Amino acid sequence: MAAEVRGFERFGEKPEVSSDIVDTSMVYRWKTPLMLKELTFSIRDCVGCDLCQICPWEAISEGPIVEAAAGRIRDAPLIMIDEDKCCFCGICETVCIFNSISLKINGTPASELYCRLRGEHSIDREKCIPCLLCSKLCPREAISARVEVEKKEKLVKYLGEGEAEGEISIDEDKCCFCGLCELLCDAIKIFWTEPKPPDFKPAITIRVDDDSCDYCGLCEKVCPVDAIKVECISTPPREIREPKVSGEIEVDDKKCVDCGLCALKCPVEAIRVEKPLRGEVALKRIERCDPVGCHNCFNICPVKAIYPTGKEDKVAVVDEVCVYCGACENACPEDVIEVTRLGYNLVYPRTPLPWAQGRTKAVSKLIAGEKPPPSLLEARVLSPSIPEYFSLPEKLPKTPKVSQQAREEALRRLKLLYVSLNEKKLRLLLAFGDVDGAVEALAKELRKAYRHP
Structure with a gap:
């Protein structure tokens, strides 16, 4: 920092700030002259x-999150820098x-210099089968699975003529849909679908x-949860080799x-995960x-953790x-959802810098604290009926006397209105033609300003 200050004195220049898309x-x-910092904000990855x-x-301020979650605006930045x-x-x-x-500082990623709010995960390679389940489930498409299972036709060799007879049953309540049996044998078909809460069933x-x-029983052997039962009653002479499963699971840490x-x-139980945040979600004013x-919270949740129950609790x-990120709370137009964070996990670089403790204090602001009470007032957009033509009275009323206090209050509110009209989010909504959203955003800003003069 001292070198940076001396550099300013030597060159007599202020930092040059620019932006680009x-x-x-x-x-x-x-x-x-001595330092270049580049901050990149990916609009696509922001939730x-x-x-x-x-x-x-x-x-940093909120963008049109409610409008984007509702599908009224697409490809708009959800935060403003x-x-x-x-x-x-x-x-x-x-x-x-x-x-x-x-952030990069002189070309070096800041993640190599500073602590980061991160979760942690590990895979026990000895326990891992591997299978397709985690790659099918991941809501972030962060897991890729390379799984190889030798086909049944290569494992079963018939030594005589005839047909096998028997019975096979699959307990779907026990089945985890790992996909190994389908990879092994063409006689088995899994009907895959998008996993949805609360059970996240992938098929x-x-x-x-x-x-x-042909009731060879190989599918029963590869099933990790004993959901398949095979009984072979009769069969021609045959040789059956043991099935082998190989492959690897990879996790994209960026996703x-x-x-x-x-x-x-x-x-x-081959995967261990430590979440980046611990907390709780409360549903207030559920009525x-x-x-x-409205599907705002379902649409915006990055891990598909919130869902409609179809019951009284909604x-x-x-x-x-x-992961208690708060996206659902921001997207709810009725302030029904409240996310409280109770703990966090920081990952430090191998050689932390001296100001790491200061960053830790900044992150601690995410932990639960006091929040202002909800407003007792609700904003409504009024459309008064104004006649197209009207006539002035013959005698205009006298200008009412206004106290100095009332005048100052009126000026204060006009200034608040001026500041609110210059908010980037409001201007963005108007640029996209969302007048209703702009009016709601303006009303929200004014309510906050009036509560905290």
């Missing part, structure tokens, strides 16, 4: 959580668990073609947010929730999977 990212640059809004300089306020400290990158913000059902099955779904469902007409959260 590169593909689907905003790139902000902070340049001095609309409020983690980065712990910015000590208040350089004010380059005039930003000092490129990188705390936003420290807490971004979705890797949508990255609709599993079926066996009885005409193709993975350590939600823990893979560990929760792994049939052999306002309309899960039929919606529920799978706590074992939720």
Whole structure:
């Protein structure tokens, strides 16, 4: 820092700040004769959580999250970065668990210099089979599975003529849909589907073609949960070799947010996950929730942890999977959802810098604290009926006397209105033609301003 200050004195220059759009990212640059910082914000990877809004300089504000979650706006940035306020400290990158913000200092990734809010995961290679289950389940598409199972036709050799007879049954309540039996034998068919909460079942059902099955029993041997039972009643002479499963599971750390779904469902408990955040989700004012007409929280959740119940409680959260990022809270137009963070996990570089403790204090702001009470007032957009033509009275009323206090209050409110109208989010909504959203955003800003003069 001292060298940086001396550099300013020597060159007599202030940092040069610029911004640019590169593909689907905003790139902000902070340049001095001695240092170059590049902050990249990926619009595509941002999920609309409020983690980065712990910015000590208040350089980051909410974008049109409600409108984007509702599908009224597409490809809009869900946060706004004010380059005039930003000092490129990188705390936003420290807490971004979705890797949508990255910082480089003289070409070196800040993640190599600073601590980061991160989860942790590990795979026990000795326990791992491997199978397809975790790759089918992952809501972030962060897991890829390379699984090789030798086909049944190569493992079973018939020494005489005839047909096998027997019975085969699959207990679908026990089946974890790992996919090994389908890879092994063409007589087995799994009907895959998108996993959905609360059970995250990756398939609709599993079926066996009885005409193709020869009751060799190999599928029973590869099943990790003993869901398949085979009874061979009669068969021609044959030789059956043991099935072998090989392969590898790989995790893309840039996509993975350590939600823990893979560990929760792994049939052999080969995966261990430590979440980046611990917390709880409360559903307040549930009478306002309309899960039929509004899907905002379902649409925006990055790990698909919230779902409609179809019952009186309306919606529920799978706590074992939720990462407590807060995106659902920000996307709810009725303030039904409240996310409270109770703990976090920081990952430090091998050689932490001296100011690591200061960053730890900044991250601690994410932990539960006091929040302002909800407003007792609700904003409504009024459309008064105004006649097209009207006439002035013959005698105009006298101008009422206004006290100095009332005048000052009126000026204060006009200033608040002026500031609110200059909010980037409001201007973005107007640019996209979402007048209703702009009015709602303006009303929300004014309510906050009036509560905290």
